[in-house]
Amino acid sequence: MSVSDINWAMRQRLPPTPRLLLIILADRANSDTGMLEISIRELSRVTGIKFQDIIYYLEQLQLDNYMIIYDYLETDEVELNKIIGLNFNLDVVWS
DSSP states (O other): OOHHHHHHHHHSBOOHHHHHHHHHHHHHSOTTTOEEEEEHHHHHHHHOOOHHHHHHHHHHHHHTTSEEEEEEEESSSSOEEEEEEEOTTOOOBOO
């Protein structure tokens, strides 16, 4: 995490919910690589966003090249971890 990573997320022209997700992800990402591992459950707990909505917004953020979801790690039936790489060089408008 670095302040510049969080600032990058805050600068993006996104609706409030995906922007919040991007800020949380930027806060937890490795500043050098942009990589992080996080579960949908943890994102839901931290943000208060419903599980299915988080999946939808992560997919949209990936489609708009803000991130790459490299893998899904199923640790059990209710825990779904994602390995995510953020694109800190991108500044685009939400589609």
